[in-house]
Amino acid sequence: xxxxxxxxxxxxxxxxxxxxxxxxxxxxxxxxxxxxxxxxxxxxxxxxxxxxxxxxxxxxxxxxxxxxxxxxxxxxxxxxxxxxxxxxxxxxxxxxxxxxxxxxxxxxxxxxxxxxxxxxxxxxxxxxxxxxxxxxxxxxxxxxxxxxxxxxxxxxxxxxxxxxxxxxxxxxxxxxxxxxxxxxxxxxxxxxxxxxxxxxxxxxxxxxxxxxxxxxxxxxxxxxxxxxxxxxxxxxxxxxxxxxxxxxxxxxxxxxxxxxxxxxxxxxxxxxxxxxxxxxxxxxxxxxxxxxxxxxxxxxxxxxxxxxxxxxxxxx
Ligand SMILES: [Cu+2]
Numbered sequence: 001x002x003x004x005x006x007x008x009x010x011x012x013x014x015x016x017x018x019x020x021x022x023x024x025x026x027x028x029x030x031x032x033x034x035x036x037x038x039x040x041x042x043x044x045x046x047x048x049x050x051x052x053x054x055x056x057x058x059x060x061x062x063x064x065x066x067x068x069x070x071x072x073x074x075x076x077x078x079x080x081x082x083x084x085x086x087x088x089x090x091x092x093x094x095x096x097x098x099x100x101x102x103x104x105x106x107x108x109x110x111x112x113x114x115x116x117x118x119x120x121x122x123x124x125x126x127x128x129x130x131x132x133x134x135x136x137x138x139x140x141x142x143x144x145x146x147x148x149x150x151x152x153x154x155x156x157x158x159x160x161x162x163x164x165x166x167x168x169x170x171x172x173x174x175x176x177x178x179x180x181x182x183x184x185x186x187x188x189x190x191x192x193x194x195x196x197x198x199x200x201x202x203x204x205x206x207x208x209x210x211x212x213x214x215x216x217x218x219x220x221x222x223x224x225x226x227x228x229x230x231x232x233x234x235x236x237x238x239x240x241x242x243x244x245x246x247x248x249x250x251x252x253x254x255x256x257x258x259x260x261x262x263x264x265x266x267x268x269x270x271x272x273x274x275x276x277x278x279x280x281x282x283x284x285x286x287x288x289x290x291x292x293x294x295x296x297x298x299x300x301x302x303x304x305x306x307x308x309x310x311x312x313x314x315x316x
Contacts, residue, residue, distance in 0.1 A: 004143045007165035011146040013082045089160035093128035097306040100138035100151040103180040105171060108306050112219040117186040121163060122196040128160040130271060134302045139175035142188060148174055156271045163190040226311025229304050241315050248293060249286050255313045260287040274309050
């Protein structure tokens, strides 16, 4: 009867709720089945005995209604409180992009590094994963953190965690995604402060199990990669990053701003909106602009969309 180690504070909170539910169930199981067995023996059929006819008992009925009601309300509120904490990433979270594909996990870091099947994060710091899929639905699951989230093609989903236990933690794909689904495994390394500094500097880490050997060559950051892509893909012909007018809206201060659409709706320019604007530009037409923008679905890859959005985010 043991769970994987709980390597975040939220995981510890989930475990408390979990064990409360388990012991509550054990208590009622023993109470109900024990009483049943006792009654079966005590009131078994005996000759010449007439049972008493009982029609109702108000006290008993009130108790067996109110007590379970209170218990389920406790479970609801408790679950809601932990769920809220699990869902809302702190604003200072470190962001890592995750791409699921048949059958591996790819990670893109803000500083431009990319890793496959190995995710590196610092200890005691909130980390937010912005996840998408290149093909089918996958599910990103870290049992030690008690977090699991579907990774879906054509949109971003997200989870966050603040690891408290340095070392290696297992990542699974938890959604059947084809032949090698069971092989879609990755390692999550929670690095101590010293190791994290090494990793950021591009130095080789002294991890027995890791296959990564870092180079010292500084790579462009994810946002810089995005800026370069805008040039290569011709986005700059229609979009400026400094507010100057072009055929399309400027990227300056776009991220998380309110965008007025041609149909009068107002939407927030979050990651999913930006992604849709690139893949299906006419789905939400910006007010004051014509349907000029061609679709870039299939023309920019999952990695490239992540870099482009990171660049737009950096223009705040
Ligand atoms: Cu998968």
